[in-house]
Amino acid sequence: MNLAQLERKLIAAARANPPSSRVPYAFEKRIMAQLAARPALDDWALWGRALWRAAAPCVAIMLLLGAWSLFDLQGSTPTNDLSQQLEQTLLASVDQDQPADSAW
């Protein structure tokens, strides 16, 4: 059997017999009834849908920021440690109040 010829014949047959474009009786009425039967969306439903859509990008941004701050902390020097900065800030006034010669 010549398969290439069979393929050509079958494709030609499909071209020669296009499918019918017949539409069932009152099909458009059926579609309109389906559309009318759908529950109307109120403002709260729209708001809820928008929130759900926004959830994924928000999670992605949160993860990115989390990863960025984590890597940033790992890369920084120990002097930039948050605990040390806090200590310096708290003791800054005490350091200033002490006279220069009081250490003697």
Place this chain on the structure above:
Amino acid sequence: MERTDAELIAAVLKGDAASFEPLVQKYSPRIFATARRYARRESEVEDIVQTIWLKAFEKLESFRGEAPFEHWLMRLAVRTCFDGLRVHQRNRETTFSELSEPEQDWLDRFVSQPDAAGENAEAASQLVARVLEQLSPSARMVITLQEIEERSVKEIAALTGWSVPLVKVRAFRARAEMRKVLSRIAKEKYL
């Protein structure tokens, strides 16, 4: 006076859902013909067309009016048909021992006298539908659009949303898949 598509669409978007009905009436024949290329059972065809129209209503806001409404609708139709093919692809594996009598006769005639087997025969188009059912969804889509509807690669890319290189790759694979199916017929029936 008959309203244009643009006027009808604008009315629907303003909340007048009834203006959608003339659009359904006008384009349903085209949509039915498209859906019948991808589904055989009439109930399945009606389900597909119904889904296309409900989607069209939902997504009407995304129609920007730069191209004719028919183009936008056909893109939606083809993509919905492709989704339908993917859903039903599990049921497509059948053997060719179930060919109907006219299909078998046509095939026998082709084997004995290839030129005598007419292309206009109903049996030939039934046979081609059966062969197409054996293909993967993307192969069936490409063969239908490129070989049967004689559309260009660019047109197929626009209709399906695939890139031009992807259409070319899928077309190449689809032809190989089709040859495989045809050789299976030859093996099952004549060897």
